[in-house]
Amino acid sequence: MPELPEVETIKNTLKELVIDKEIQDVTIHWPNIIKKPDDTELFRMMLKGQTFRDLGRKGKFILFYLDDYVLVSHLRMEGKYQVTPPDDPVDKHTHVIFSCTDGEELRYHDVRKFGTMHLFLKGEEFIHPPLNKLGPDPFENHFTFDYFYKKMKKTDRFVKIVLLDQAIVSGLGNIYVDEILFKAGVHPLSRASKLTKKEIRSIYEGCIETIDAAVKLGGTTIRSYVNSQGEMGMFQQNLFVYGQEDEPCQHCGQLILKMKVGGRGTHVCPACQKKRWYD
DNA sequence: GGAGTTGTTGTACC
DNA sequence: GGGTACAACAACTC
16 A cells, blocks of 8 residues: 555656666556546557656656656555566566567556556646646645645544545555654544644644655555565554554553544554544 | 455535 | 535455
8 A cells, every 4th residue: 555655665666667668569458447548549559659758756646757648657555566577477466568669568566456547648647637636745845834734724624534635735645644643642533623733733744754754764565565676665663553553652651542533444542642622 | 255455536415 | 616524436355
């Protein structure tokens, strides 16, 4: 379940491997991955002859910049890219293969088949779903405290739900939201508008610092995540609450609790993250 | 075979 | 019409 730090790591390792490669052909084993254009044969024809010029990221999306198009890819829970020689045996969970003129292949692998690909003309990627309504991610200049503070103050939703809302801040998922709230000492069921300025600042800084620290460690490896070179991230050693249910809190020793918030598994230290009576 | 897993989209509602 | 809640959905593992 890659979130921003894992997607950033994948993008960076993949960039070295695919840049300047020209797509000779595209083989699609599971057409449902391709959301735009509707016609997968058109998808294939558009990509033939295009060269990878650059890679980018917005929130949890990877952007492959080609000559005339941008391929927008979301890995959802288990999507992976690998670059292989063509004689490598094709795994049954490989769904899209970009065969390049130098003989190597960029393969998209996804056990769950939940991932998506959208192909746009260059320059049009941000005016259509899925990128059109995304908020800033924590690394962008316009993710300012002032912006964040106003967004938090104008909604009564649970703070955890707000942090998961990609229109407010993009790139955060279940793991990092739980960690950010723990570090800020804020209970996930707090109403966003009721938070103090100090708490909002603490969460804001946590978004930037936690994500930055996770990127520096190559992301978090739980279950199956590895980068495009098959390496695991190391941030899982820095998790305080996610996946720590029934373990003692590293700050106070109380047992970490697992609960549901908005249907999502949520990890909380009942002592460090007090829920107040007026929340 | 039912529950658990997750992020996004569509829809109904106020 | 904006904000919100929630169901639906994708498909696989245990």
